[in-house]
Amino acid sequence: MxxxxxxxxxxxxxxxxxxxxxxxxxxxxxxxxxxxxxxxxxxxxxxxxxxxxxxxxxxxxxxxxxxxxxxxxxxxxxxxxxxxxxxxxxxxxxxxxxxxxxxxxxxxxxxxxxxxxxxxxxTKEHHERWLKPLLNGDIRSAFAMTEPEVASSDATNICTRIERQGDEYIINGHKWWISGAGDPRCAVYITMGKSDPEAPKHSQQSMVLVAADTPGVRVVRPLSVMGYDDAPHGHMEMYFENVRVPASNILLGEGRGFEIAQGRLGPGRIHHCMRLIGKAERALELMCKRASSRVAFGKTIAQQTVTQERIAEARCRIDMARLLTLKAAWMMDTVGNKVARTEIAMIKVVAPKLACDVIDWAIQVHGGGGMSQDFPLAFDYAHARTLRFADGPDEVHRNAIAKWELGKYGTYGKNADVPITRGS
Missing domain, CATH: 1.10.540.10 (Acyl-CoA dehydrogenase/oxidase, N-terminal domain)
Structure with missing residues (x-):
């Protein structure tokens, strides 16, 4: 590399x-x-x-x-x-x-x-109706997957029903943490649900495009994230109640939802992790500036040993996380997402925890100001903390990493799939 x-x-x-x-x-x-x-x-x-x-x-x-x-x-x-x-x-x-x-x-x-x-x-029709306006920035979109009634960390639990009736699909389900659904420009939902409960485990789910103004789509409320509702983007709770969409709105075909998710979430995790590293880098920068300008007990906060230890630890961990993320990106480019699955899972564990820790240390150096709107730290912490769930909880990724590692020494974990869980 x-x-x-x-x-x-x-x-x-x-x-x-x-x-x-x-x-x-x-x-x-x-x-x-x-x-x-x-x-x-x-x-x-x-x-x-x-x-x-x-x-x-x-x-x-x-x-x-x-x-x-x-x-x-x-x-x-x-x-x-x-x-x-x-x-x-x-x-x-x-x-x-x-x-x-x-x-x-x-x-x-x-x-x-x-x-x-x-x-x-x-399809080409989907490209004309949804993709080009999205690429132009004329509309926005959401990914409707996570549900409150089931543990969505195991996406096979998703129970929203997508049923074929003639030339239409009928969708019924309850979703939450649907990122972007609060934005008034949100025009389409990529919706994941169960199209065949009797199919093999990873062939039960499908993804379908649902126009936001389709009758039966009901946004209930914004969910706050540690006190922030993230308006106007929003993470919404919503219902699909007898929502009818053309059968042509299915993506790739029935039972292909997991296949699509595999292709979608790998690059998304790279994007999330690098953005998180950017937040951590800025938090370290703010921490150093604040620590150098504030005096407590006769010396600057930067001269306090505990602060120096945290600054040093932050520098080491940010650089380690960046290198691991770049390695994952390089492997995705050279050998593909499937081969890079361990590296993708590792960065998903490492980057959010790193960001949370560094931002927390920066908040501590800023004192009360760090908890306020005068600095970006409190908002950034809330966002970073959510990403220990988004694209899969830490525990799911750790389990997968361990299984793949154990698989090197036996049969355990050789067929483990990349975790497909909530993604924004």
Whole structure:
């Protein structure tokens, strides 16, 4: 593995960093002030319009759809950055330093995974109706998988029913933690459910496209994440009640839901983990600056041994996590997601825990301010903590890693699947 970034990546890194410095960091306060204004006007779940101007600038500067692989762009018939996972990873890290920045470049979850899914497994009709508007940033999307009645860490438990009736599918189910469903621009749900309860275990599930305005789709409430409701994006509880969609809305075919999920979640985990590393890197930066400027008990907080230990530990762990994530990305590019399954599972365990720890240490150095809206740390911690569930709980990935490792010394775990669990 070559540890250096390609010239193309380095050039994009410089351009992206310049954009962040000129337009993203100076507008962090704008984001929260416009959201507060919408809240006071009773329009909390409204689009933040200042983002539109930033998106136009990102398009003008060629920093749009950076996540889009070349093969997927060709399938969709659009221009894309054509980056490998390894080339895109450091760009995702830069964007991840500010929670809402990815949207400015049309690289936000869950849209990135949904766009790749529709491109790879959808029809030309799906491309025209959903994919192109998503790639243009005209609409947004959601991935409807997780359910409150079952342990969704085992996706075979998913019990939403998708039943064929003539030329339609009828969908009935109860979902929650549906990321992006609160956004007023959310126009389509990729919905996972059980189409054949009698089929083999991993052939019972299917995925179908559901237009957000279809009768019977009912969004109940936003779910708060440690006190944040993440408006206007939102993580919603919702029902599908006798929702009828054309049979042509099925993706790839009945019983192919797990197959689709395998293809969707690998790249998504890379994106999540690199964004988390970006959050951890920024938290370390803020921690060092704060520690150097605050005095307690006659010396700066930076001179306190406990602070120095945490800064050193953060530096070591961030770099280790980055290298592990880049290795996973490189393996996905060179030998495919299935062979890279152990590395993908490992980064999913390592990156969220790293981010939580480093952000927590940064909060501690900031004192009471770290818990407030004056710094991004509290919000970033809440987001990082959710990602120990999203794309699969730590425990599921650890079990899979252990089984694959034990499989080297016997038969146990040789046929273990990559965990397919909730993903955003």
């Amino acid at each position: 070559d540890f250096d970034y390609s010239p193309k990546t380095k050039e994009l890194q410089a351009r992206l960093q310049r954009f962040m410095d000129e337009y993203i960091y100076p507008n962090e306060a704008t984001y929260w002030s416009e959201l507060e204004a919408n809240t006071q006007a009773g329009k909390r779940w409204s689009h933040l319009h200042f983002l539109d101007a930033l998106k136009d600038k990102a398009k003008e500067q060629g920093l749009w759809n950076l996540f889009l692989p070349k093969d997927t762009a060709e399938i969709a018939g659009v221009d894309g950055a054509g980056l490998t996972n390894q080339e895109y990873a450091p760009l995702a890290e830069i964007m991840g330093r500010v929670g809402w920045a990815s949207e400015v470049f049309n690289c936000a979850a869950p849209d990135t995974g949904n766009m790749e899914t529709i491109a790879r497994y959808g």
